[in-house]
Amino acid sequence: MYVPRFMYLIIIFSCFLLFHNHVQAQEPLLEICSNTANYTSNSQFQTNLNILLPSLLSDGTRDGFFNTSIGTSPDIVYGLVQCRGDISMEDCRSCLNNSAVEIIRRCPNRKDAALRYDLCILRYSNTRFFSQVDSDLQSLYNLENVSDADANRYNRQLGNLLNNLSTTAASVVTKFGAASTDYSDFKDIYGLVMCTRDLPATECFSCLQITIGWIPSCCANSDGAQVFSTTCYIRYEIYPFVQISSPSPSPSPPPPVQGKSVNVVAIVVPVIVAVILAAICVYFITKRTRKNRRKRKPELIYENDIRSEDSLQFDLNMIRTATNDFSDANKLGEGGFGAVYKGELLDGQEIAVKRLSKNSGQGSLEFKNEVVLLHKLQHRNLVRLLGFCLAGEEKVLIYEYVPNRSLDKYIFVPARKADLDWEMRYKIIGGIARGLLYLHEDSRLRIIHRDLKAGNILLDEEMNAKISDFGMAKLFGVDQTQGNTSRIAGTFGYMAPEYALHGLFSVKSDVFSFGVLLLEIVSAQKTNNFHLSGLPRDLLSYAWKLWREGNALQLIDPTLTHCFSPNEVMRCIHIGLLCVQENLEDRPTMSSVVLMLNSYSLTLESPSAPAFIIETTTGAQESENNHSTSSSLLYSVDGVSFVKTNPR
Ligand SMILES: *[C@@H]1O[C@H](CO)[C@@H](O)[C@H](O)[C@H]1NC(C)=O
Ligand SMILES: *[C@@H]1O[C@H](CO)[C@@H](O)[C@H](O)[C@H]1NC(C)=O
Ligand SMILES: *[C@@H]1O[C@H](CO)[C@@H](O)[C@H](O)[C@H]1NC(C)=O
Ligand SMILES: *[C@@H]1O[C@H](CO)[C@@H](O)[C@H](O)[C@H]1NC(C)=O
Ligand SMILES: *[C@@H]1O[C@H](CO)[C@@H](O)[C@H](O)[C@H]1NC(C)=O
Secondary structure, eight states, rough: OOOOOOHHHHHHHHHHHHHHHHTTTTTOOOOEEEOOOBTTTTHHHHHHHHHHHHHHHHHHHHEEEEEEEEEETTTTEEEEEOTTTSSSSHHHEEEEEEHHHHHHHHHHBEEEEEEOSSSEEEEEEEETTTTTTOOOOOOOOOOOOOOHHHHHHHHHHHHHHHHHHHHHHHHSTEEEEEEEEEEESSOOOEEEEEETTSSSSHHHHHHHHHHHHHHHHHHBSSSEEEEEOOOOOEEEEEEESSSOOOOOOOOOOOOOOOOOOHHHHHHHHHHHHHHHHHHHHHHHHHHHHHHHHHHEESSSSOOOOOOHHHHHBBOHHHHHHTTTOOOOEEEEEEEEEEEEEEEEOOSSEEEEEEEEEEOOOHHHHHHHHHHHHHHTOOOBBBBOOEHHHHEEEEEEEEEEEOTTOOOTHHHHHHTGGGSHHHOHHHHHHHHHHHHHHHHHHOOOOOOSSSSSOOOGGOOOOOOEEEEOOOTSSSSSOOOEEEEEOOOOOEEESSSSSHHHHOOOEEEHHHHHHHHHHHHHHHHTTTTTTTTTSSOOSHHHHHHHHHTTTTTTGGSGGGGGGGOOOOHHHHHHHHHHHTTTTTGGSSSHHHHHHHHHHOOTTTTOOOOOBBBBEEEESSSSSSOSSSSSEEEEEEBBBBBOOOEEEEEO
C-alpha cells in the first residue's frame, strides 16, 4: 500500500506535539507557598517582585542560572532561577517563563515561594536564602519496581553512580552531573544530580548526600525516582531522560510538508492509515504516561525562614496580653519543663506558649543559641518553634498552636479511643517515625528527644502527628549520638533501661520510647498504668507474652475490632517489639523503622525479649526477669515527666 512519506511525517509530528503538550501541562515537582508572610497588593514588595521576575528570566536564560535581589529592607526580595544543565536555552526560557507565571498564580501574595519543575527551578523570598542547604526533601517514585533478580546489583550500581555524580557535580561550577551505568547485561540506569549554583561545593555535596540517603526510605526498589528540595535534586530512571554528553543543538524541526497534486486514492488511503497510526500513537502515549505514573510522597516541608536571634525574640508584654497574663483559663497543660498556655497574637495568629519553670538552670546566651538552633528544625511532623521571650527570670518558648491536643487525650480516654480509627493511628505512627528520623538524622543538628511519649505527640487538623518538646534536654554536635548524663529527663515506662538506670542515652533510647508508644497506639493501653486483671502488669510484658504465644493480634484495641488490616497491625507490633529489645544494639534505627513501615516485602527479624522495667507500688523499681537490678531509680510520677539527678 502506498503511503506518501509526508503523511508519516505529519503523524510523527502530531505525536510529538501531543507528547510535548503533555509535558508542558505537568504539575510542578515542588510547590512551596510559605504562609509566614504575605504582601499586599500595590505594596513596594510587589513592585520589587514585579521587577525581579523579568530580570531573573532574562538573565537566567543566558547561562541557565541567575540570583539577585531587588529593593531594600524591609521590602527586599531575593530571587534565584536555574535550569537543568543538559537542556537548550529555549527549553530553559520556556520553563522559566511558565514558572514565573505559575508562581504568582499558585502563591498569590506570598513573600516566600518556590516552584521546581523537571527542567527548572524558580525561587524568591523576602529573606536571603542563597548558599544555604535546604534539607527538607520530597520525593516521587515510579510505581514499577526493579525485578528481584536485578535488585542487588541495581541498588549497588545506583549508589555508586549517584555518589560518583555528587562528588563531581559539587566540584564544578554548573553544580550538575549526569551519567549512566549498567546494572544487567542489557539494562542501564541513567542518573542526574544537581544543586542550585549558589551553594558552595561542600554544601552542595552534603545536600546531595542527604538526598541520596533518603532513597532507601522513600523509593526502595522503584525503577526510577526523583528526590529533591529547593536546593538539590536527583533523578534516576532506566531510560535515557537526560542528555549525558554536553548538550547538543535541539533537533531540527521536520521539513515542511510540500503540497503536491495527488489522486483521490492517494488521499483516502493515507488518511485511513493516518487514523490507525494516530490511534497507535495515542495508545503508546497513554501507555508511557501510565508507566511513568509516580506516586507523590511529600515527606518534609520546606524550611522557609532561618531567622536570626533578634527576629525570634518576642516581647514579653505581648505574650502576656496574648495569654491573658498566663491565666489559668488559657492553660493547656503542664509538662516537665513548665506550663503551656494558649495565646492569640494581635494579628489573630494562635500560639502555644511554654513558660519554663524558673529553675531551668540555663544562661541567657545558651538559651538563645538553643532557640535559634531549634527554630531551624522544621518538619511536617514536628511542632514548630516560632520564637522565645527572655526577660529577667522569665523564659518563654512560643510554638505554633496545634488544635487537636495530644495523642494521650485520645488513646487513653475510653470515650475517645474510637475517634482514632486504624487508618489514622497508622498515619500517626508513620508521622512520629518520620519526625523522629528527622531529629536523629538531620545533617546539621542531631537531636535525641529523650522524652517521647503520647503526651508529647500533638495532632493537627488533619490528625497528623507533630512531635513536641524536642530539644528540651541538650543539643548535640553532628557526630555525637551518645551521651552520659547525670540529669535524667524522661517519663517512666517510656525510658530505655540503660537510660533509666545509668543515664546512658542515645538514638536507641528514643527508639525504645518509640516502640513503647507504638504498642500503646495499637493497644490503647498505657504502658505505666496497665489494667487488665490477671495479666502481666506492664504493656511490654503483656505484648511479649501474646507474641510468644502467637496471639499478638489480641493486643489490638478492642474498639478497632472490625476495621483494620491485620497485616499492618502485626507489622506494627513486630516493629514495636524490635524497638523495645533490651539490648540496644538489637534495636533498629529510625531509618530502618521508617523503611520497615513502608515496605511490606521486607522480612523483619524476630524480636528478642523486651526490657522489663516495671514500677512497683512502693515506687522502687525491679526487673521481672532479673535482667538488671538497681535501686537508683526511686520515684516516678504517673505519666508526668520528671527530672532526676542520678547519684553517680
Ligand atoms: C497569607 O495568606 C494565606 C492565604 O491567604 C494565609 O493562609 C496565611 O495565613 C497568610 N499568612 C499570614 C502571615 O498572614
Ligand atoms: C548569588 O549567590 C552567591 C552565592 O551564595 C552570592 O555570593 C551572591 O552574592 C548572590 N548574588 C546576589 C546578587 O545576591
Ligand atoms: C512568556 O510567555 C508569554 C506568553 O506565554 C509571552 O507573551 C512572553 O513573551 C514570554 N516571555 C518571554 C521572556 O519569553
Ligand atoms: C513495588 O514494590 C512495592 C513494595 O516493595 C509494592 O507495594 C508495589 O506493589 C510494587 N509495585 C509493583 C508494580 O509491583
Ligand atoms: C564510580 O567511580 C569509581 C572510581 O572512580 C569507578 O571505579 C566506578 O566504576 C564508578 N561507578 C559508577 C557506577 O560509575
